[in-house]
Amino acid sequence: MSRQLAVMMVLLAASGLAQAVTKCQNGSETLYTSASCPAGYRNVTGSMRSHVMTVPGVAKNQEADRAMSALRMQAAAQNQADEEMDLRAQNAFWNQCLVIDYRVRATERAMQTTEYWSYADRYREHADALRALQYGMGCLG
Structure with missing residues (x-):
């Protein structure tokens, strides 16, 4: 599942429609969003690996x-x-x-x-x- 999500993120970045990605975590749950992390989640964007790119907003x-x-x-x-x-x-x-x-x-x-x-x-x-x-x-x- 995470591999599919990574592929989708790379495709969005390549298409020019991607926005800045924020990686949020709450225990074992991981959430990728273009906004800030919701309540109960903490921002762990710095731990993202190189196969996911963050791009500036469109x-x-x-x-x-x-x-x-x-x-x-x-x-x-x-x-x-x-x-x-x-x-x-x-x-x-x-x-x-x-x-x-x-x-x-x-x-x-x-x-x-x-x-x-x-x-x-x-x-x-x-x-x-x-x-x-x-x-x-x-x-x-």
């Missing part, structure tokens, strides 16, 4: 699991927010590059259609400055 493990899952959810939400911010920053950068490119093209078109040389020189200088800005920002290539 409630503490469940609390730790809940806390870890909450942390994982927070980390996942933060990662998603970071990715969205990165995407928005990339979109803003490429939109700035696109606006500068439109300004360069408009300036070059104005330079080609103007009838005055002085205006064409100013347009050329403006287009060169815009191209330098594009290069400096890293928009080209």
Whole structure:
């Protein structure tokens, strides 16, 4: 009978459903419980042999699991927010590059259609400055 009880205790410990085991004795009677010893029994847990394991309560493990899952959810939400911010920053950068490119093209078109040389020189200088800005920002290539 005690061998069957020991096997059951080992199976419970292996399944993860076991709680802390207390061995209580009253004369020739032995009682294994997850609570404290009832009246008339004395705690003899220290005399238990190594084939019976005592494990911490499942409630503490469940609390730790809940806390870890909450942390994982927070980390996942933060990662998603970071990715969205990165995407928005990339979109803003490429939109700035696109606006500068439109300004360069408009300036070059104005330079080609103007009838005055002085205006064409100013347009050329403006287009060169815009191209330098594009290069400096890293928009080209």
